[in-house]
Amino acid sequence: MDQHTSEESTGPVVGRELDLVGGRREFKIVGITIAGRRRRPSGEAAPLPRDLRGAGQLWLMFSLSVLLVWMWLFVSPSASQWWTEQDYRLLDWLVELRNESLTSTAKLLNVLSAEWIIRILRLGTLVALALVKRWRHLFAVLIAVVIVEFTGDVLQDMIGRHRPLVPILADWEGASHPSRPVGGLAVTLAAMGYALIPYGTNRRRFLFGSGVVMVAVALSRMYLGLDHPSDAWVALLFAPAVAVLTFRLFAPEASFPITWKRGVSAHLDVSGRRGEAIIQAVRDQLGIEVVEVAPFGQEGSGGSTPLRLELAPDDSHPEDYLFAKLYSQTHLRSDRWYKLGRTILYGALEDELRFTSVRRLVEYEDYIQRVMRDSGIPSAEPFGVVEITPEREYLMVSQFLFGSKELTDADVDIAIIDDALGVIRQLWDAGLAHRDIKPANVMIRNDRVVLIDVAFGTVRPSPWRQAVDLANMMVILALRSTPEVVYERALLQFDPHDIAEAFAATRSVTLPSQSRSSLAAFRRSHGVDIVAEFRRMAPHAEPISIQRWSTRRIALALVAAFALMIVLSTLVSEVSGGGML
Amino acid sequence: MTLRRLLLVVAVAVVASACGRLGTGLPACGAPPSSPNAANVLSVQALPEAAYAPCLNSLELDWDEVEFSARSGLVRLEFERGTDTFLDVRLTATCDIGDAKEVRSGQEDVTRYEDVVVVEEEVRLTIVPDGERPLAHALGLASQLNGSYLEDRPLVVIVDVEAARSATERVGEAAAVSDFVWIIGDIDVDEGTLAMRPTAGGEWIRGIELDDALDEMEDMVEDIQYRGNWYLVFDGGCITYDFDTEGKLAVSIARQADAAIGLYRNSDLIDAARDAGFEPVER
Known part of the structure; x- marks a missing residue:
């Protein structure tokens, strides 16, 4: 359709707007030129497709096929007869092969599937993971092992298959399908490969070697008459599939790569494919040319992966960087667990509701950033949301605050104090709350206060929430001046009763952990309890309780206690030698 | 259909299809050798040289649960009421009968011994x-x-x-x-x-x-008790009954155990397997 036709069909006004669609629109936000956006056509893969491909899909198919075979066996009696016939063809052939040397070799190989060997491997793996504090991988190993052992236990009882009707040459225990020793060793080796060995050649070699060992063990057990072939094959397919899928879902390589050093970061790895995907996505979706993606300020952030995006050299913009926060399913889950923990420990904080998806989380943060900006709250300029993996990973891009310092690192004078308290006043007047006022989120740039990390912000908060924001700001200002000065300046913008309410609402739980530790350090070094000082100066106010015993909290506490009991009993069972591990 | 939904459907289907097959895990005395259940076969496989394996004729109403397990050299039936095991029946290759006294077994090829402490009802x-x-x-x-x-x-x-x-x-x-x-x-x-x-x-x-x-x-006055052991000794094996009962159950346990627990002739099952073309043990 040419320009003339477009104007005829849509009218001149709409036509002018449509002229821009598909063309190279250019505009600037805080000096950054945005140009050349590109819409991803239907069917084109996202910048970083979901990481369940290749081996993951293969193992998923294996596990599904095993489930279907089981279903077939349960539903159709003739199926088990057919499987039995196939089993005995191979078993009879193996029995024909029996001789002394082969039997000795098979018995030797079968030792690898002994319970004590599997236990040593599992406990060794767990201890190694605990030593390097790789808790996520440790839990992934536990989950995979428990799924395989529990499924094996239940299915053995349900299916109740006897041992092969051939002379049995070694010791066995319980029903034969699925083969628990084969499944137990297979899931252990697969989990070890994924939890202990860095991605690459070594892991591939280990997994290949484990595969060879497993096939040899399975064959030896068939030869010895311990397992039917279908018992061993099913376990051989199902157990590693559970391990692979567990690690793909709970500790994906892209997010939690294995590196052998202590104190592994919870942040996503932005090198390799993810880094390339971010560059491509920012170019396509925002029209901004990024040349490098690097982690930035990760020590102060647990809820997202903060990044610095270096822009391609361009005379048109004075700033060379953008700030970005990468959100993934992992962060969403962390957010849920964090809120769940707070609910159990501290009661229902009135607005601690969880997000249902990563998209909702970033949509909310984008929205609150824009509301803050529109309300005149000094904060970083938002550039929008970039999709990395649909529904699973998104990037929030915003202005990089050059030359800014954390409030606790800056010189805090009266002007800064007034400015900071003025920001709280602005929040109150706009009906907003930041909810995470702490030194790391209050920056000083060009002698002005700028709030960052507004993700926890809320619209029309409760008065209690607003009071907590004020108290938290006064506390961190007092850390860099004195409580008396801060109180005196606060009276210029707030009523004494507002301040009294703020400190009546202040509890350990309402103070961010960074502020708590700074307060404790201040108390140790100066002998002054800042919160107590503010309470002394403000009019008397009764403490405001935030403990709320709801049905949900009681239920959650009971579930948590039950889970703890299960974990403890499992540990006791393990120590006494009767458990699954 | 999403992957998660597909997995859920398959898992539910497996469990649902499995439900119809539950409860086949105890060795039955009445099972014909040509179509025994898995527990019968496992009992024979655990100790193929034994002439008999323990089996169940029936279950008494006041027995809550019977747990069967088998492994090389051992078959075990644990009878529970509440959380207590009141009778533990084990088939092993040999057993130490200690001071047990011989009593009539009712079967020519089985010798029975008893060593029990009984606190009578009256x-x-x-x-x-x-x-x-x-x-x-x-x-x-x-x-x-x-x-x-x-x-x-x-x-x-x-x-x-x-x-x-x-x-x-x-x-x-x-x-x-x-x-x-x-x-x-x-x-x-x-x-x-x-x-x-x-x-x-x-x-x-x-x-x-x-x-x-x-x-x-x-x-x-002591509680009524029935504690101690019975031993059934036969060619290639021995079944030990380990009683630990008190209260009303102690009054009837000996009679109940005699009626409920029987002996499955292993050779019948091995012969039936051979007739079907299998060779479960070395000749």
Whole structure:
């Protein structure tokens, strides 16, 4: 359709707007030129497709096929007869092969599937993971092992298959399908490969070697008459599939790569494919040319992966960087667990509701950033949301605050104090709350206060929430001046009763952990309890309780206690030698 | 359909299809050798050289659960009520029968031994009256107490009427067949008291009133028990019954175990397998 036709069909006004669609629109936000956006056509893969491909899909198919075979066996009696016939063809052939040397070799190989060997491997793996504090991988190993052992236990009882009707040459225990020793060793080796060995050649070699060992063990057990072939094959397919899928879902390589050093970061790895995907996505979706993606300020952030995006050299913009926060399913889950923990420990904080998806989380943060900006709250300029993996990973891009310092690192004078308290006043007047006022989120740039990390912000908060924001700001200002000065300046913008309410609402739980530790350090070094000082100066106010015993909290506490009991009993069972591990 | 939904559907289908097959995990005495259940076969496979393996004829109503397990050299049936295992039946290649006494087994090729401690259901009390008046008094007490219970155990009262023999002799005889002995003399008749001694040991308690005597007896009475072992020894194996019961179950456990647990002839099953073209054991 040419320009003339477009104007005829849509009218001149709409036509002018449509002229821009598909063309190279250019505009600037805080000096950054945005140009050349590109819409991803239907069917084109996202910048970083979901990481369940290749081996993951293969193992998923294996596990599904095993489930279907089981279903077939349960539903159709003739199926088990057919499987039995196939089993005995191979078993009879193996029995024909029996001789002394082969039997000795098979018995030797079968030792690898002994319970004590599997236990040593599992406990060794767990201890190694605990030593390097790789808790996520440790839990992934536990989950995979428990799924395989529990499924094996239940299915053995349900299916109740006897041992092969051939002379049995070694010791066995319980029903034969699925083969628990084969499944137990297979899931252990697969989990070890994924939890202990860095991605690459070594892991591939280990997994290949484990595969060879497993096939040899399975064959030896068939030869010895311990397992039917279908018992061993099913376990051989199902157990590693559970391990692979567990690690793909709970500790994906892209997010939690294995590196052998202590104190592994919870942040996503932005090198390799993810880094390339971010560059491509920012170019396509925002029209901004990024040349490098690097982690930035990760020590102060647990809820997202903060990044610095270096822009391609361009005379048109004075700033060379953008700030970005990468959100993934992992962060969403962390957010849920964090809120769940707070609910159990501290009661229902009135607005601690969880997000249902990563998209909702970033949509909310984008929205609150824009509301803050529109309300005149000094904060970083938002550039929008970039999709990395649909529904699973998104990037929030915003202005990089050059030359800014954390409030606790800056010189805090009266002007800064007034400015900071003025920001709280602005929040109150706009009906907003930041909810995470702490030194790391209050920056000083060009002698002005700028709030960052507004993700926890809320619209029309409760008065209690607003009071907590004020108290938290006064506390961190007092850390860099004195409580008396801060109180005196606060009276210029707030009523004494507002301040009294703020400190009546202040509890350990309402103070961010960074502020708590700074307060404790201040108390140790100066002998002054800042919160107590503010309470002394403000009019008397009764403490405001935030403990709320709801049905949900009681239920959650009971579930948590039950889970703890299960974990403890499992540990006791393990120590006494009767458990699954 | 999403992956998650597909997995859920498959998992539900597997569980649903499996539900119809639950409960096939106990060795049944009535299972024909040509179509035994898996537990029967596993029992034979665990100890193929044994002539018999334990099996179940039926389950008693007051037995909550029976757990079957088998591995090389061992077949085990654990019978539970609540959380307690009251009977543990094990088939092993050999067993140590200790001081167990041989009893009739009812089968030519099976020798049965028993070594059990039984606390009977009845509490036996013998009253030894010393004179005419005490005899009348004792008979009155016997008719009053017979049919009453101590700790859920029926009290059986016997009055020794053979006044011609010495009291010592009569008390000695009474102690051999009773749990408690009372002696009642003329003074006791007048004062409403008696002298009491538990036969399991202990001193005479003299001048004790009737109600106090019954309270003392109630404190001393043990629960009904059936503890110990049965051994069924046969060619290639031995089945040990390990009983640990008390209360009402102890009264009937021996009879129930005899009726519920039987012997499955392993050779029948091995022959049937051979007839079907399998060779489960070396010839």
